[in-house]
Amino acid sequence: MRKITEIIVHCTATRADWWAGKRTSEKVREIKRWHVTPKPEGRGWSDIGYHFLIDRDGTIAKGRDIARDGAHVQGRNAGTIGISLFGGHGSSETDRFEEHFTPEQDAALRNLIADLREQFGNVPVTGHNQDAAKACPGFNAPAWFARKAPPKPPVSAPKPPAAPSPAKPATGRLAVLLRLLAAMFRKG
């Protein structure tokens, strides 16, 4: 196994509803076709460029064998693993994950990254746009990863304990007791 030093996130730049209703395996085969079709129609690569692809419903599919360098980021394929999220068409590098991808993809990507980091150590997680002047994957991957979990809908924060109400003058038996105590201390 080659030494892994980084995980790089990508998107397929397809529309959110691209090939909706088709199986993940069919979509992966189509992406592979784009990558292996000879130039100029395709990329002319030996295999699909990414090591993993994550469908809109969170299904994770294998692409190229992770033992082999991928073809996903120019000049940085050695030692890196490329994961691509289906979607991201029209995204820009300053967008947020949620604008282009699903909560299922968020969870699946986090799980996959956790598995890979368990296998290969806590390698950095970056996006294609860190390495190239590209929008891909359509968000800031390190910032997304640092967030640790999808943003939750705002929940009302637990209320701090109510501030003690201003002391009321002691009345009744309590007042008598307090006066007694005060008197005892004065004597002491």
Ligand SMILES: [Zn+2]
């Ligand atoms: Zn990319």
